[in-house]
Amino acid sequence: MQPGVLPVQNPFLDPLRFEGRVPGVTVVIFGANGDLTKRKLLPALYRLALERRLPQEFAVIGTSRTLMSDEQFREKMRSAVVEFLENSSFDADIWDGFARGILYQPGDLRDPASYTALAGRLGEIEQSRRTGGNVLFYLSTQPSQYELAAAGIGNAGLARGNGWRRLLIEKPFGHDAASARELTAKLHEHFQESDIYRIDHYLGKETVQNILALRFGNGIFEPLWNRRYVNHVQVTAAESIGVEGRGAYYQEAGALRDMIQNHLLQVMATIAMEPSSTYDAQRVRDERAKLLRSIRVMNPEEVGENAVAGQYGPARVGGADIPGFRQEPGVEPEAQVDTYAAATFFIENWRWSGVPFFIRTGKRLPKRVTEIAIEFNSAPHLLFDGHGTVAAPNLLILRIQPEEGISLKFLSKQPGAGMTLRPVSMDFNYGSSFGERTPTAYETLLLDAVLGDATLYTRQDMVEASWRVVEPILEDWANRKFDFPNYPAGSWGPEKADAMLARRGHTWRQP
Numbered sequence: 001m002q003p004g005v006l007p008v009q010n011p012f013l014d015p016l017r018f019e020g021r022v023p024g025v026t027v028v029i030f031g032a033n034g035d036l037t038k039r040k041l042l043p044a045l046y047r048l049a050l051e052r053r054l055p056q057e058f059a060v061i062g063t064s065r066t067l068m069s070d071e072q073f074r075e076k077m078r079s080a081v082v083e084f085l086e087n088s089s090f091d092a093d094i095w096d097g098f099a100r101g102i103l104y105q106p107g108d109l110r111d112p113a114s115y116t117a118l119a120g121r122l123g124e125i126e127q128s129r130r131t132g133g134n135v136l137f138y139l140s141t142q143p144s145q146y147e148l149a150a151a152g153i154g155n156a157g158l159a160r161g162n163g164w165r166r167l168l169i170e171k172p173f174g175h176d177a178a179s180a181r182e183l184t185a186k187l188h189e190h191f192q193e194s195d196i197y198r199i200d201h202y203l204g205k206e207t208v209q210n211i212l213a214l215r216f217g218n219g220i221f222e223p224l225w226n227r228r229y230v231n232h233v234q235v236t237a238a239e240s241i242g243v244e245g246r247g248a249y250y251q252e253a254g255a256l257r258d259m260i261q262n263h264l265l266q267v268m269a270t271i272a273m274e275p276s277s278t279y280d281a282q283r284v285r286d287e288r289a290k291l292l293r294s295i296r297v298m299n300p301e302e303v304g305e306n307a308v309a310g311q312y313g314p315a316r317v318g319g320a321d322i323p324g325f326r327q328e329p330g331v332e333p334e335a336q337v338d339t340y341a342a343a344t345f346f347i348e349n350w351r352w353s354g355v356p357f358f359i360r361t362g363k364r365l366p367k368r369v370t371e372i373a374i375e376f377n378s379a380p381h382l383l384f385d386g387h388g389t390v391a392a393p394n395l396l397i398l399r400i401q402p403e404e405g406i407s408l409k410f411l412s413k414q415p416g417a418g419m420t421l422r423p424v425s426m427d428f429n430y431g432s433s434f435g436e437r438t439p440t441a442y443e444t445l446l447l448d449a450v451l452g453d454a455t456l457y458t459r460q461d462m463v464e465a466s467w468r469v470v471e472p473i474l475e476d477w478a479n480r481k482f483d484f485p486n487y488p489a490g491s492w493g494p495e496k497a498d499a500m501l502a503r504r505g506h507t508w509r510q511p
C-alpha cells in the first residue's frame with residue numbers, strides 16, 4: 001500500500017450515521033430573508049437531507065416582511081445552497097425532494113394577523129406532511145425583535161400545540177447580565193426554559209465537542225489537567241476577514257461582546273470544567289455553568305492590566321489596500337469599538353488556581369485560525385542543557401479550525417552524536433483519520449434541537465455568568481478614550497496584547 005493511503009477496511013471510514021429516530025417537524029425561520037438563513041441554515045438543512053438524516057415528515061417555513069411566493073423563496077434558497085454548501089456537491093434530485101417541503105409565508109412581526117396566517121399554514125402542513133404538530137421556531141431576526149416574535153407566537157397560541165414547540169435564538173442574548181435576565185423573563189412568558197434553545201455555534205463545532213472526548217474518554221490527559229502541570233492556556237480565535245458589511249451591528253457589539261462573552265468563554269469552560277457523571281444536557285451544562293461562575297471577575301483596577309482592546313487601521317496587505325474599521329460602511333469615523341480583544345482570566349477553584357487563561361480574538365489578523373494551546377510546566381531540571389538543545393515547553397494544541405486536529409509538541413533527540421534535543425510534533429488530523437467531511441456546527445445543532453438534545457446549547461445561567469465576567473471590562477472600555485486604530489490590518493493585534501503576556505513572562509504563540 002502506498003504510504004499515507006488508508007486501508008479500505010479502516011473502521012474510521014465507516015459512515016457515521018445517526019441511528020435514532022428523528023421526529024417529524026416544521027422549522028419556522030423568522031428573518032428568512034437574512035444572511036444567516038442563506039449562508040448557514042438552509043445549507044445545513046439541505047446537507048442533513050443529503051445525508052438522509054431528515055425524516056419525510058419535514059418542512060421549513062421561511063417568514064419575513066418581503067413578499068415572495070413559495071416558488072420564489074425556493075429558488076432563492078436553491079441558489080444560496082449552491083453558493084454556500086461547504087465540502088459537498090449539490091445533488092439536484094435530493095434538492096427537489098427537500099424543496100417540496102420548503103414554504104414561505106410573508107409576515108410582519110408586529111402584526112397579529114401574520115401569526116394567524118402562519119398558524120393556518122402550520123395546520124395545513126401538519127396534515128399534509130404529517131409532522132405531528134412539532135414546531136421549531138428559529139429566530140434569525142434582529143435581536144431587538146426576539147421579544148416581539150416570542151410574544152407574537154405565544155399570543156397566537158402557537159407556543160402550544162399537538163406536538164412539541166421549541167424556540168431557538170441566536171446570540172447576542174442581551175448586552176449585559178441584567179438585559180439577558182430581562183430577555184429571558186419575556187421569553188418565559190410564552191416558553192419554558194427547557195424549550196428555549198440558545199445557540200452558540202462554537203459548541204457545535206466537532207473539535208470543540210472533541211475536547212470532552214479527549215479529556216474524559218482517555219485516561220492519560222486528565223491527571224495532567226490541573227495547576228500542578230499546566231503552566232498556562234492560550235485560546236486564539238483569529239479572523240482574516242474584516243466586518244464584512246456588518247459594520248452597523250459590529251459598531252454596537254465589538255469583539256469582546258461578539259466573540260469572547262459567548263464563544264470563547266464557552267470554549268474555555270469546555271477546557272476547564274469538571275467531568276460530569278453522564279453525558280446529558282443537564283449535567284454537562286451544570287458543569288459548564290459551574291466553571292463559568294468560577295472565573296474571577298476583575299476589579300475595575302485590574303482591567304487595565306488584564307484586558308486589551310484593539311481596532312484595525314488601514315494597511316496594504318498582499319498588494320491590496322485594506323480599509324481600516326473606521327472606513328467600513330456603517331461605521332462612525334471616530335468609532336471607539338474593539339475589533340480585537342484580549343484578556344487574562346483566572347479560575348478560582350482547586351484545579352486551576354493561579355493558572356492564567358489568555359484569550360484573544362480579532363478581525364483582520366494575518367490568518368483565520370482558532371486553537372487552544374495548553375502549555376505544560378517544563379522538566380524541573382534539564383540534563384542536556386548546554387549541548388545546543390532548544391528549550392521548548394510541552395504543548396498540547398487543539399486546533400478548532402481550519403485544519404482540525406490535535407498536536408503534542410515535545411523534545412526529542414536530534415539524530416547524530418551528542419544529546420541535542422529539538423522540538424517535534426505528534427499530530428492527529430481529523431480529516432485524514434476519519435475520512436469523512438465533518439458536519440458544520442449548524443447541522444449538528446439543528447439536528448440536536450429537533451431531537452430535543454440541549455447539551456450543546458447554552459443556558460440562561462451560563463449566559464448570565466459569562467456577562468458577569470466581561471462586564472467590568474465593558475464598563476471600563478465604555479468610559480475610556482482609546483487611541484484607535486492601534487494595529488494595522490494584517491498584523492497580530494496591538495502591542496499592548498504582547499505586553500499583557502510579557503508581564504507574566506509569556507508570549508503569544510504564532511499559530
Ligand code: BG6
Nearest residue numbers: 171201237239258259263370401
Ligand atoms: C459570529 C460572530 O458569532 O462568529 C462573527 O458574530 C464571527 O463576527 C463568527 O466572524 C466566527 O465564526 P466562525 O465559525 O467562522 O469561527
